[in-house]
Amino acid sequence: MTFRQLTLLCFAALLLSPCNSFGQETAEKRSGNMDELWGDRVTKLRAENAERGQLFDEGNYAMFIHWGLYSQLGNKVDEKTYYGIGEWIMNKRMADIPIARYKKLAGTFNPVKFDANEIARIAKDAGMKYIVITAKHHDGFAMYHSKACDFNIVDSTPWNKDPMKELAKACRDAGLGFGFYYSHNQDWTFPGGGGGPGVDEEGNRATFDDYFEKKCLPQVREITTEYGPIEIVWFDTPGKMPKHYVEKLVEVVHENQPHAMVSGRAGHGLGDYQTLGDMEVPRENIEGMWESVDTTNDSWAYAWYDQYWKSPREILKRLLACVGRGGTYMLNIGPRGDGTVPERAVKTLEMSGEWIRRYPQVVYAADASPWEHALPWGDVTRRGNTLYLCVFEWPMSGKLYLPNLKNEIESVELLNAPQSEPVTSTRQGNAVVLTLPPRAPEKLVSVVELKLVGEPDVDPTWAIDPSIETELLVEFADVNNAKKEEKRWMEKFGEWKGIVHAHDWKADSKASWTIDVLEAGEYNVDLTYAGEGRLVWKVAIEGGEAIQNQQNSSHNYQTFPIGWINFPEAGRYTMGVNCIEGEVETASLKAIHFTPAY
Template sequence: MMNVRNLFLVRVTQCMVALIVAGAVTASSAQEMDELWGSRVVKMRADNAERGQLFDEGNYAMFIHWGLYSQLGNRVNGKTYYGIGEWIMNRRMANIPVDQYKELAGTFNPVNFDAKEIVQLAKDAGMKYIVITSKHHDGFAMYHSKACDFNIVDSTPWKTDPMKELSAACQEAGLGFGFYYSHNQDWSFPGGGGGPRVNADGTPATFDDYFVNKCLPQVEEITTEYGPIEIVWFDTPGKMPKEYVEKLVEVVHKNQPGALVSGRAGHNLGDYQTLGDMEVPLSNVDGMWESVDTTNDSWAYAWYDEYWKSPQEILRRLVACVGRGGTYMLNIGPRGDGAVPERAARSLREAGEWIRRYPQVVYGTDASPWQHSLPWGDVVSKGNQLFLTVMEWPTSGELYLPGLKSTVGSAQLLSGDERTPLEHETRNGWTVIKVPARAPEKLASVIEVNLNGQPDVDPSFAVDPNLGVEIHAEFASVANASKSEKRWMEKFGEWKGTVHVHDWKAEGRASFEVEVLEPGDYNVSLSYAGEGRLVWGVTIEDGEHIQNQQNSSHNYQEFPIGWMNFPEPGKYTLNVSCLEGNLDSASLKTIRIEPIH
């Protein structure tokens, strides 16, 4: 298949050239940009996109977790269970017996579900496709399944198939549509992962009973009865044997040749990589991949969970994923009545307004040549262009681009359709862009940089003269210590994670290379966890050494170590060591270097 990203960029370039020749790219109207990045780029619409193009070029999607569990909202018999709502039935949460859980269907009547409203919300948010739970681990089918009567049409007073309505609404609006399907776990069907071990007739249940009688027929149903599918999003394969996954993937590709299979199918049989829940990578990731995240903490609706991501936080995480080379799929959890929580919808729409003003930052982009975020925000690239998304606007009047070896032809501050030329200069190898004292945008401002050639960047971390820099342990080289990923849950199913340096030995160190533009004193802090009081030291290789004792924390509190002097511009190696205390517990997450103002 032809490289769809290259094809897209060629066609967009042709459109831009044609508009420039016609004198039209004076940004005379927002409608022109909407046409350029929306309906005029026909391959970005679901109804005639190539396989995987909405995923690879659209970069932003809506995930929906909605099911029988949504009407409980994490409250059972008056008790609230804190954690992800779709697991409420599980023994590690409310431990609801199968028969009792099935009785809930008799009162499930989501009369406020409106497929067109949800699709319009996705469009308003700037999303290019929707993926919704057709069956989660509880086994309840949110569509009219013939393979099992435990479904929303046969078991509820509503008697409606919302997936028919949602699929039709997506097709009408030009959005892609896809299904989540829990292929291994099924807590209500005999033989399913975590399900009953005995069939209705009293015989022992096997996984084959579940796979043959429910799983495989349901995957046939969702891939044949709901129109064109963009993605089938399998989840939690566990110990499911490879031959079963191969069969499911074969069914998807046979029935939906244009569909992708998620990386969580298992056995490396997915069409792309799916990262961990709520994981936004810190460094660029090769190939096609997605990050899945949620608008608050729980995937499915939880009555108490009002910790919503702000519009700026949504944009920060979206642009970070696009800047690392991937796709961001952001979840909503409708209530049991089918309505979307108002605060989630408001944040999505406000972020979507920004995307409509700056579509070139999100759609059809390439990853940042820096390979990581910068202290003030992030970067995406398109050919010889860089788009700088500035979250922390510099009040000094100067924005710093470290390590850029390519020469800059021009820089322009974008404000919707308006463009303001910006002066720029090179200073000790850094590109310095002169900017106004006030940011033109509330959420994030955008600067377009046109290079004289392809981007050529030294991706080393640099100490921004305005903001300093925070460097994660993921980017350290270690000696006499270990570096690995660490994940934990602060509430059930709500994952946190980091790469940390640990297992400190004598003369152990984590080394960070940094570039300094302005010499002088800087404050150095470390974020770490551990037990009791720990002594940490930071040393400039062949230079100054500082150390300090602070009480540790379990959740990576940041502690100051002291001031450190960088005597001249250039590159430095900083070595961080845990010197005293319970070294076995010491876990380093980040180092922060801040200018002293």
Template sequence: MIKSLALAFAVVMLAGNTFAEEMDASWGESTVKLRADNAERGELFDEGNYAMFIHWGLYSQLGNQVDGKTYYGIGEWIMDPKMAGIPVDQYKELAGTFNPVDFDAEAIAKLAKDAGMKYIVITAKHHDGFAMYDSAACDFNIVDATPWKTDPMKELSAACRDAGLGFGFYYSHSQDWTFPGGRKGPTVDADGNPATFEDYFTKKCVPQVKELTTEYGPIELIWFDTPGGMKKEYVQELVDIVRRNQPHALVSGRAGHDLGDYQTLGDMEVPHHNVEGMWEAVDTTNDSWAYAWYDQRWKTPHEILHRLISCVGRGGTYMLNVGPDGNGVVPERAARSLREAGEWIRRYPRVVYGTDASPWGHAMPWGDITVKGNRLFLSVFDWPESGQLFLPGLNTEIKSARLLDGKEHTELSFKRANGWTLLEVPSVAPEQLASVIELILAGEPDVDSTFGIDPNLGTEIRAEFSSITGAKIAKDRWMEKFGEWVCEYPATQWTKGGKAVWEIDILVPGDYDVELSYTGEGRLVWGVDVVGGEHIQNQQNASHNYQTFPIGWLNFPTPGRYKIAVSCLEGNIRNAELRSIRLTPLNEFSETLLQASTSRNSQK
């Protein structure tokens, strides 16, 4: 395979110092040194692209264990009947034992900064109604109700300012499980009188939002959550308070009634296609937002970087959560992953900060792409052992290609043919987490976003990128356990003759292995066609969850564009849900055809 590809692309060497004079400018001082104290409204969100979320409260000292029983799910919902169902009076008693003496605001701010994050958002009040700050609006707060008698929000806001980080609050504005009248809260007050949402809103919610926006210095963000059936005029009143007291601050998309400044995707959702406008993905370092004693499924530095760059590559911001324990300490394994990912960001800040979405609109099989002006940053997570990296669909002239290593770079040879760019790279990845290639273009990137089938790795293509008839793309969102969300956009509700069709670009002709990822009921028969060409079909047993199943081989006799179609032919086709198709080259069968196509291409 390597020899054939070498025949396909003659090596073109580029002068080592062609753009050396641009090195300093390419780093972009304003993005590397992006700080809260000199940022414009929304700049840390829109240009910083990376933030720390913190879920910390009374629930953290339980760690998902109540009366010796462990509850599996997100810890901040431990009161809920679907979890431990703790009565209000019993839950309030926890405050008498909450004494997080190991909380260190400066250490947390330093962790966020070491991780490469640009601001922190922390739970001032979650659905449990407990104020993690000194609130005059309710005595169920960390100063009045606990032996610690400390306001950690004062300490953390000061630590963030000292570190040059932005600071913001999460505030559950509709749900309050312990204050009379709050959504899902007590329906009568302490005297037994009926309580309404208006009571909660005027007596607690409005005063607390005023406190948070006037007593803690400059605020970057107010992150409202779960508005439920909250009336628009209530949400507008809260937004007006934020605007009046903190004109610099953004309001989260979960305020409700489209009154926020940006869109927040579903919990733990990282999109596969570019999303227009300002938006964020919110994710967590393990499975639970708040601390859970058993949850040791930490994201590795590789996973953190991959999900971060996927969000930036789709045009958004990534806010990644940590859950300090009952003593106020971030678990060390989570902190270690964040720091290691942050070390990579410090070497490659221009990949993350102040960059735009990939013009391809989707990831590549080997990683992802971010853009700044006429520069493409290729973050390669799956390094090609062949020593050849393939980039399909780039139409703009490449002036320079270089492999970055901190502030150093190595010029790379490349060749372009048949709408593809081949980069000659070392056979061993220079970086453990992700290696970065910078392409300097003659102008802003112009690309053809057609999915190219990668000759090294093959390519998986999601159903949401297909043209579909006789079926529909639907959101499929479920919990693996309570609060641990997974989201897919499969092709479903199939009818006879329904098809999902993709256009693909084949560089290396030959046989390709075809796999489908789907879920459904019972045994299903799927058909896959090269439109105008070969047809295959096979029966496999469906699963309750998405799994990948082999279907067969398809042949693409020459390089070029093809359309492939997938249909659900037999079985319970109405409930079948197709997530994706994967095409993988069978390299040992493509050598001869590749060499033949090479001679044809070389004459063009």
């Protein structure tokens, strides 16, 4: 029995207990103090009560912190701003700061405003269940009192404090888990480290083994023995690091911290779970234990210019997408050099955290959506036979479509809504249709609780929503005589973007989707693509109407209109897309969009 199944069984027992009065509570009263009612009864998520991996598996939401010597620079060196991720500022791809000069920065690093209790409060108010912070990043500077190397925050700075001691205690006091990020391969300042100098201070040749034995392995022993219980050791960028080194590090972590998890970026498949690419939120369900790592703006470490903050709505959208795909979301903050957290980051985390406190059951110990992907109006998480429909786009028609849901409905409730506005359900062909009130009860995301008779039984085939735009990504298409693969690029250095696209087109190439049309009628068709020059695209219903149009191209995946197409009746169709004229070989297709024409 998994942690999650055990938790659900215990929760069910609580509900059946004679002394339980949840059944007599009104919806309004239940929502009035959700933190008290749901807190520990949803799942035992306080760190001291958690089993190995439980905070990761059931908490589903965590705080990442990138804070180091680089933070005081904030991406500005010699009055020049370098745009990109701040923790790489020393590297030759950014400011290319010589080692000796970079080490002198430690003499001015004095984060007197660092407040471990405040950071723990921010994480807790945000709804996060543990914190992972940089013990040592690629620059080699240890943010704790390391005995293995004097290039650390206690021995090299005027502050002369170990913030990790304070933060570990603050997390324990707040009931949060605590863990360390450790760059095990790259070390740009220690002889023999990945990307570091090839000779020591005496001019002797240094090897990776020198770095590993003198610094890396001793430091991993330090962070796993001197800071109390640790939930995660988050290794990063293994590169071509030989397997036996990684095996030794994982062995040390598990020996010293039997309850700790090792991140998937340890390398060689030796982590305890999978870590996706930076800023990557998956579009379809992923099996097993995994996490997505993201950041509140564009840079992981503090960058003075970076004010592009994710809104509370965007944070919730990405969090629920990760939970809905079956994973965990770890969201980063980058404190300033003085130790304070940017106020706008705090505000957006607090606002999204207020929503989570009202709907903890939607996030914690929740499982993946049975649709296996987002729906046009939002996303879905699950606890047993109960689905939580997280509605981001409130339908103007008043109808919310649940395609290919085969179960009978036991009950349906719009949470935090007046009882005078009940939700009703009907069946329309293969879809369940919920009739909603005209206005959404929540500004950010409204939640419909749908209790099913039996385990969810859903056909995950994509369906065209009759009232909201439906985007079908190439990721879900069958592509013939062209290449379908992931494409990732940086907008700024280290700011990753990514799509799955169909490219290397030829005159007879095709992308096709199997779809269910819930209501017959006219639909406007758009395509999102990149390429060169004017391209002619053809969109066709197999055995039915075909349309085509010429539009210009873009380099950054703009959306262009193609025209209207008619589905004569509800049912299952195959849609095909071809690029038929122009510089066809340059075409890169991301998605097709359907919007009801009227």
